Amino acid sequence: MERITTAKFLEKKRKGEKITVLTAYDFLTARIVDEAGVDGILVGDSLGMVVLGYSSTIPVTMEEMIHHTKAVVRGRRRALVIFDMPFLSYQTGTRDAVLNAGRALKETGCDAVKIEGGVEIAETIRALVNAGIPVVGHIGLQPQSVNVYGGYKLRGKTEEERKKLLEDARAVEEAGAFAVVLEKVPSELAREITESLSIPTIGIGAGRYCNGQVLVFHDLVGLFEEFKPKFVKRYAELGREAKSAVRKFIEEVKEGKFPDEEHSY
Numbered sequence: 030m031e032r033i034t035t036a037k038f039l040e041k042k043r044k045g046e047k048i049t050v051l052t053a054y055d056f057l058t059a060r061i062v063d064e065a066g067v068d069g070i071l072v073g074d075s076l077g078m079v080v081l082g083y084s085s086t087i088p089v090t091m092e093e094m095i096h097h098t099k100a101v102v103r104g105r106r107r108a109l110v111i112f113d114m115p116f117l118s119y120q121t122g123t124r125d126a127v128l129n130a131g132r133a134l135k136e137t138g139c140d141a142v143k144i145e146g147g148v149e150i151a152e153t154i155r156a157l158v159n160a161g162i163p164v165v166g167h168i169g170l171q172p173q174s175v176n177v178y179g180g181y182k183l184r185g186k187t188e189e190e191r192k193k194l195l196e197d198a199r200a201v202e203e204a205g206a207f208a209v210v211l212e213k214v215p216s217e218l219a220r221e222i223t224e225s226l227s228i229p230t231i232g233i234g235a236g237r238y239c240n241g242q243v244l245v246f247h248d249l250v251g252l253f254e255e256f257k258p259k260f261v262k263r264y265a266e267l268g269r270e271a272k273s274a275v276r277k278f279i280e281e282v283k284e285g286k287f288p289d290e291e292h293s294y
C-alpha cells in the first residue's frame with residue numbers, strides 16, 4: 030500500500046481532490062481511520078481535553094504527545110501522521126522549536142508537525158523546514174491562545190482581522206509549510222485564503238471551500254457528547270451506544286443472564 034506523503038497533499042490540491050484528516054490519539058483509533066482511508070492522522074493536542082480531561086489544551090506536554098503519537102504510528106499503515114506541537118514547545122524560540130519537533134520525529138516516527146500561529150511564527154516554521162521537519166501551519170482560532178482571546182470565538186470577522194488572516198496565510202506558505210489548518214473563520218474568507226495559496230488549506234469550522242477538512246474523531250462519532258460547536262457534524266452516536274451497552278451488561282449480570290453457557294467454559 031502506498032504511503033501518503035506531504036507531496037501528495039500538494040498534488041491533491043492541484044488536482045482539485047479533497048483532503049481528509051481526522052485526529053487519533055491511540056493505536057486502535059489510528060487503525061480505524063487509516064483503514065477507512067483518511068489522508069492524514071492528526072495527533073491533536075486536543076487529546077488534553079478529549080482523553081486527559083483538561084479544560085483546555087494548555088497543560089499538554091511533549092511527553093504526553095510523544096506517548097500517544099507512538100501508539101498512533103503503530104496503528105498507521107497509509108496515512109500521513111501529524112504531531113501537534115503542544116503549548117510552550119515552540120513559542121520560546123527557534124532553537125527550542127527545532128529541538129522539540131526534531132524529538133517528535135525521532136522518537137515517534139511521525140511524518141510532520143503542526144504549530145499554531147501566523148506572521149509571528151513564520152521564522153520558526155522556516156527554521157523547522159530548514160532542519161528537515163515538514164510543517165503544517167494553523168491560523169484563525171488558535172486554542173493555545175485561548176487565554177489571550179478569552180474564548181473560542183469566530184476569527185476574521187472585522188476587516189482588520191480579515192487582513193491579518195490573509196497575511197498570516199501568506200507568511201505560513203512563504204515560510205515553507207506544506208499545508209495550513211484554518212480554524213473557525215467565515216466560509217468566504219476561507220475561500221479567499223484557499224484561492225490565494227498554492228499549499229492546501231485544511232478547514233475546521235471554515236466552510237466548504239477549503240482544500241480539505243479536519244475533525245476530532247471523538248466529535249465525529251458522537252463520543253465527546255458535551256462538545257458541540259456548530260462546525261461539528263455527528264456521523265454516529267457512539268457515546269449513546271456505549272452507555273446503552275454498559276447498562277445492558279449491568280442489568281444482565283444482576284439478573285444472572287450473563288455469562289450464559291455460550292460465554293462460559
Ligand SMILES: Nc1nc(=O)c2c([nH]1)NC[C@@H]1CN(c3ccc(C(=O)N[C@@H](CCC(=O)O)C(=O)O)cc3)CN21
Nearest residue numbers: 075078079086172180181182245248253256257258259
Ligand atoms: N473535542 C474537541 N474538538 C475540537 O475540535 C477541539 C478540541 N476538542 N480541543 C482543542 C480545540 C479547541 N477547539 C474549539 C473549542 C471550542 C470551540 C467553540 O466554538 N466553542 C463554543 C463557542 C465558545 C465561544 O464563543 O467563546 C461553542 O459554540 O461550542 C471551537 C473550537 C477545537 N479543538
Ligand SMILES: CC(C)C(=O)C(=O)O
Nearest residue numbers: 052073074075113210
Ligand atoms: C482541531 C485540530 C485542528 C487540532 O489542532 C487538534 O485536534 O488539536
Ligand SMILES: [Mg+2]
Nearest residue numbers: 073074075113
Ligand atoms: Mg491542536
